[in-house]
Amino acid sequence: MQLGELRVSYGQSYLAQDRRSARSSMAVCHPRDSQLAIKGVAGIIADSTWRNALAKQAGETCVRGFMADYFATPDNWDTKTSANKVLSALNSWLYAQSRSVSNGSYISSLSTLIIKGRQGHLFHMGDTLVYRLRGAEFQQLNREHTTYMGGYRYPSRALGMDPSVDIDYLNFKVKQGDIFLFTTQAVKGTLMPSDFVQLIREFPEDLNQACDVILKKAMEKASKRGYSSYNFCFQLMRVDQVTHEANDNLGVAYSNLPVPEELQAGDELDGYRVEEVLSRSATSRIYRVYDPQTARSLVLKAPSPQLALKKEFIAHFIMQQWVADRVSSPYVAKVVDLSRPRTQLYYLMEFIQGRTLDTWLRENPDADLKVRLDLxxxxxxxVRAMHRREVIHQHLTPQNILVDPQGVIKLVDFAACGVAGMKDLPPLLTLARRVGLTPYSAPEYRLGRDPGERADQFSIAALAFEILTGQRPYEGQLENLNSKVDFSRLEYVPAFQLESSLPVWMDAALRKALQPNPELRYRRLSEFIYDLKKPNPEYLTDQETSGGSDQLLAFWKGLAGLLLLLLLLSLFY
Structure with a gap:
């Protein structure tokens, strides 16, 4: 730790009847370097209701979800904006999960304290408890949201309880020596404030031991009073050093960083040596760089210098890193955070040794069908991994997909990615048109309709069509269509006519995913890939009755001719 940086110590202690019955969860995240200045230190506690069969999953999901998403929010968001957006998104996800299960729910109380600079930010909903010990003063900082039903006490407000959530927010200055205690409603009625103060003061150097002693005393008091002591939970955070006043503005510095000038091979930026210029576009610069500290090659992406004064473009560039960081998949390039101070605006990604998909297709014209289906x-x-995080890619092209020597693909470009309904991002349609439409873009982009996940499905199917046949679907037709009438005249050439080795049922899956009307495509991507790998009798029957298969027609004609010949022979003899 450097002098003047925020420094926090913490300790924890928890008791549950068994691992499966645990309904509380807690954590502290203390990042380093630039992340510490930008995001601060976060402590959190979550607690579900005791009669909930999914209490353990609810509490753990809240803690892990918040920690993962808060520290991945864009660096130009302030603490309140970041936490509120993460909690709102988490609430929506938990509420949807609760509606899809019959046994239990994903409802959970939650309190989180973020200490950034010399400010404390407390976010709370439900009946978890947060206290502050400052000197001899022991104060409860949050208000419990509880109600009584059938003689039992339940949270009246919590994550996952309603489609929207009202989040209590408290902002205050922190001082060196402040100690914060996180605990659950189950502890109420055991220890007095004076007990907490005394026990915390007894172990100033070991907060874990202090939590253990508090737990032991609370269990003793609960036993004497006939309370259950299961699911007692204690977490202490102590501010050992506050941020120096001169560092108060470090947390907002990233959004104000200058855009890098044009870089050439051999140039250095923050210790990264440029090895190759990979791309120069109207909106960005992409370089392969070498990091001597980790002895690895990385990809450095920066905004185009021409956009330095356009705040909307800069804000979207910063959001790209956050959008990419939300997705975890072996098939999506990862953002690399080396937690070092940056002097200019850029972000880093893993470097993939591979070829673009269009190059791979040119170099492997006779690749086996199984290999193509695997791609x-x-x-x-x-793309499904992106959709699970509510991210729409919008710009799937062969140039944005790399194939490594082992045959593993990686999506590497996020310039048009967006999250539907997010006010801080431009609308999805605007993002897609800004980057530019392609022959793989779904018709709704050209019709000015709001795109959704099925727009990505169209693009995947268009790429699949090209991977399987070597040609694009609707070749030369999409680019000049601007109305519903135009799209109704699209002529679909079946894949098996372009590649005779393809079965008819495989084309049926492609045809459905490539429907100009998104409502007629698959509901889920999993259904598309399933039908692409295995015959779907429903679509096969449709294909046969429609007369669209020349191969089937020839087969039935041949069979009818053979039967006629046999009939004539039987009559003759």
Missing amino acids: IEQLTKA
């Missing part, structure tokens, strides 16, 4: 399945998995 399509990997691409589908990559």
Whole structure:
């Protein structure tokens, strides 16, 4: 730790009847270097209701979800904005999960304290408890949201309880020596404030031991009063050093960093040596750089110098890192955070040794069908991982997909990625059009309709069509269509006519995913890849009755001719 940086110590102690019955969860995240200045230190506690069969999953999901998403929010968001957006998104996800299960729920109380600079930010909903010990003063900082039903006490407000959540927020200055205690409603009625103060003061150097002693005393008091002592939970955070006044503005510095000038091979930026210029576009610069500290090659992406004064573009560039960081998949390139101070605006990604998909297709014209289907399945998995995080890619092209020497694909470009309904990002349609439409873009982009996950499905199917046949679907037709009438005249050439080795049922899956009307495509990407790998009798029957298969028609004609010949022979003899 450097002099003047925020420094926090913490300790924890927890008792549950058994691991499966645990309903509380807690954590502290103390990042380093630039992340410490930008995001601060976060402590959190979550507690579900005792009669909930999914209490353990609810509490752990809240803690892990908040910690993962808060520290991945864009660096130009302030603490309140970041936490509120993460909690709102987490609430929506928990509420949806609760509605899909019949036994239990994902409802949980939650309190989180973020200490950034010399400020404390407390976010709370439910009946978890947060206290502050400052000198001899022991004060409860949050208000419990509880109600009584059938003689039992329940939270009246919590994550996952309603489609939207009202989050209590408290902002205050922190001082060196401040100690914060996180605990659960189950502890109420055991220890008095004076007991907490005395026990914390007895072990100033070991907060874990202090929590253990508090737990032991609370169990003794609970036993004497006939309370259950299961699911007692204690967490202490102590501010050992506050941020120096001169460092108060470090947390907002990233959004104000200058855009790098044009870099050439051999140039250095914050210790990263440029090895190769990979791309120069109207909106960005992409370089392969070498990091001597880790002895590895990375990809450095920066905004185009021409956009330095356009705040909307800079804000979107910063958001790209956050959007990419939300997704965890072996088929999506990872953002690399080396937690070092940056002097200019850029972000880093892993470097993939591989070829673009279009190059791979040119170099492997006779690749086995199983290999081609495997590439399509990997691409589908990559996009499904994005959709699970509510991210729409919008710019799937062969140039944005790398294939490594082992045949593993990686999505590497996020310039058009967005999250539907997020006010801080431009609308999805705007993002897609800004980057530019392609022959793989779904028709809704050209019709000015709001795109969704099925727009990515169209792009995947268009890429799959090209991987399997070597040609694009609707070749030369999409680019000049601007109305519903135009799209109704699209002529679909079946894949098996372009590649005779492809079965009819495989084309049926492609045809459905490539429907101009998104409502007629698959509901889920998993259904598309399933039908692409195995015959779907429903679509096969449709294909046969529609007369769209020349191969089937020839087969039935041949069979009818053979039967006629046999009939004539039987009559003759």
